[in-house]
Each structure stands twice: as C-alpha cells, then as structure tokens.
Amino acid sequence: MLQREYIQDLKNLVDQEVTLRGWLYNKRSSGKIRFLILRDGTGLCQCVVMKNAVDEATYNAADELTQESVFTVTGKVQATDKAIGGYEIFVSKIEVGQKSEEYPITPKEHGIEYLMEHRHLWLRSSRPWATLRVRDSLIHAIRDFFHDRGFICFDAPILTPNAAEGTSTLFETDYFDEGKAYLSQSGQLYGEAGAMAFGKIYVFGPTFRAERSKTKRHLNEFWMVEPEVAFMDLEGDMELAEDFVHYIVTRVLEERKNELAILDDGSGRLVARAEKVLKPFHRMHYDEAAKILDKYWDEKLASGEELPPTFKRFQYGDDFGAYDEVALTSQYDAPVIVHHYPAAVKAFYMKRDPNEPDKALAMDVLFPEFGEIIGGSQREDDLNELLKRLEEHQLPQSIFEWFLDLRRFGSVPHAGFGLGLERLVMWICELEHIREAIPFPRTLTRIWP
C-alpha cells in the first residue's frame, strides 16, 4: 500500500506535513511561483510551489507536469480562502509519475459529442464527478430505506423469456437451444412473485428498452428500483412512494451539498429546490389533472402564444405528453402524484377501480418542471380479470402461466412502483440530458465507450 492522505480529509490535517497522490487537474504560474491543482478522486487541492522553498528538481518537476500527469506531492497543509476547497499544500517535494501528452479534454469548453466520445476521461472532470457522487448517494439511500423497513432485496433476472408488458421493443439474443431470450425491461412481474414469498421486496437492477427514443429523458439502458408489497393498496403505494422519495432526496442533501454547489456554481439553487420535496406531495385524480390541463391549454391557446410545432392539445382520456407533464407540475414546488389514469392507456397488470371501472388503480409521481420519475399501481389480483386483460392486450397466456399461478395460489391485494434512478439524478442535478446521469450511457446512437 502506497502511503498517502486524501484531499477530502485535509480539514483534519491543518499545519501537518502530508503526502498526496493524484493527477494534475490544472496549472497556473506567476514568476517564480507555481500553482498545481491536484486531483485525487476525492476532491481538488491547490499545491503551491515557491522557487526558494524547494530544490531544483522539484521546481523543474512543477514546470514539466502536463494536464492529467501523475505526481506525488509532499508539503504542509494550510487553510486559505484563496484556493478551491479551502485548503492548500505548501509544497516541499514533488515526484513525477506517468506523464500525459496532449490530454484531449482541456479547461476550455467542448461539444457534447466530443465529450461523450471521451466519456472515459470526461468522468474525471468536476461536473461528471459531482453528478456521479450524487448518484452514489442515491443508490446507498435506496438500499438503506428498504433495508431499514424490512424489505428483502430480490434480484430479478436480466435474461427473460418474454416481454413484461408486451408492447415495448426488446433487445433480443440467442439462448442455447431454448430459442430467443430478451433483456429485461422490468423486474416487476418477478417482484410480484417475491412479494408473495417475502411480504415486501425491492428489485434494483439494470433495465433495457429497445425503443428508438430520442429525447433528453430516455436511455436504452438504465437503472430502476421497483418495490412490491403484499397486502398493500393504491393508497399505501402512494404513501410508500412519498416516504421513499423524501428519504432519498434528504440523504443527498445531507451527504452531497458540496457536489450540488459544484453543479449550480455555488448559487444554492439545487439545494433550495431539493429542500422543497416535502411530504405530503400534491395528490390529484386524473379527472382533476385533466381539468387543470384543459384550462391551462385553453388559456395558452387564447393568449396567442406560439406553441412548439410538435405540440398536441391534450384530450380527456389521453396519457399526458411531455408538454402536459411540465405544464401540470410547473404550478407546484413539490412533486405531484396523479392517480386513477384511464385503464386504456395503462398496462394489463394494473387493477381497475371497482367504483370507476374505466380507471386503473395507477399513479405517477411527476417532478416539478420535469415529469414522470415514478410509475406505479395496485396490481390485478383476480385470476379471471387478469385473463381478460391478457386477451384485450392480445398477449399469449402461455408465457404468463407462472405469473397467473400467483393468482391461483394465495392471491392478495398488492402494489408497487418503479423509480428511474437516472431521472431522479437528472432532476436533482438539473442536468440538460439524462446521459450525464450514468457513467457510460447507452442511447440510440451511442454504445461506445
């Protein structure tokens, strides 16, 4: 083990002599003084090299270092308000490691295509660094939330024999002599089996959608967390979603304030926004949401304001489009839960409300100015109803036999939801595009690096 301290721990090491190891993030100089910005993975630290304070080899080393070259620095930790992070190293010695030549990502701006082409290096820059640390915090918070409440982590298979919802396009691969296998587009059906075995479970894994989506909110490979609970109805589902979202967002606020400040240039905007994710969320029936949208678009159209060329006016019975979700949520600071969607626009496994047979016991959590981050429902637990749904959706009963068994043997009311991890990262970090919310995004036109 090579001995060294980490930049994130410097606050406890003021006035002590330390050794740090890392890469050169940037360099500035003035006369006989050199400022080296060291990056060690935990943060950035300015290292000050004064000509009259070091030997000649160290002073020359400071000049030779290029961006992303490796070096080890020894010196005294000083508190200062002149340097990033609030601490700097007054250097006594530098050792140079591997030298980088012509590092492709410069401190100047780059286009998104170029950055994505160099994603493996771009990860070292401060914005991806901060974003992916927020993502890490969310992942831990998600697991802690469920673990603390007695949920079992229940992994669903990634290679599956059929489509969960039948409609979406699936990635296909050969599976020995069994014919075709498909990459999972949802762990939910398997999660239902888990809920009947363990009471409450959550599936958390990668999800694959072969849809030719081309928007800033879609990835073809993304991570989804899907809790499923036996003896829970739609009301309980909404409460769980609220508690869950509130908990994980709060954890990010506790653990990643520094990263959020990097992402909003210190304005505090991201923290202020996340702090408004308070329980309870605004809840509304689909009919109420439809009324709000009708009024909203009527006023917009009457005002003569120019609408985008792809704009389509919402009609009662439609699912919400991108413009509708933004319009609906922009009136609130906190997330909005819309429930009782028309059954016709929802998946076959969602239970219908006995009091409103044309509505599904479904709910979506919509985030302010953003849109859907959670979709969930109470599931159809009646065998005959489920068989009818399969027929209506023209799905073959044979491939769902094991799923139907869950209704034949001890069927109970149960519910769950799915949360798109990258969508939440995107909203919290206010990213322009979801591709920055995952280390190596897979989109319609990108599978490299």
Added chain:
RNA sequence: UCCUGAGUAGCUCAGUUGGUUAGAGCAUCUGACUGUUAAUCAGAGGGUCGUAGGUUCAAGUCCUACCUCAGGAGCCA
C-alpha cells in the same frame, strides 16, 4: 418512425451580396512575471472547409445526393 438544424485547425467557433495567401480563443512549444483562480502578456507551429458530384472565369459560401451528429415529438422510468 416523424419534424428541424449543424458539420471549417487537436477542441469551441467566426467567415459578409461567390472574389487575392481561410481567421480568433483554448490546447501544444518558446519567452516574461513571487498569490494565480478558464491567470495574464509577447511570439511560433498547426487546415483535403463531412463525402461525392454539379453550376461558375472563380465555391468554405450556390445546387443535388449521401454520411454523421445534435435538438424536438411519440413510446416510457
């Protein structure tokens, strides 16, 4: 799948009604400066203008096709 836009130096871009040797900043190299914050200042090198064809005395600029990418919609998390 549909609609819109863009491809000029390693990167980000400018380039007028078609007109002499295609420009700037950053990056790289040389030099100056003892507290810099995308440091600054002086200098140097660096180009098949996405590809193919066409119009013209003359094309980075106009026309056609293709390729690639980006933005928007739908599908959804």
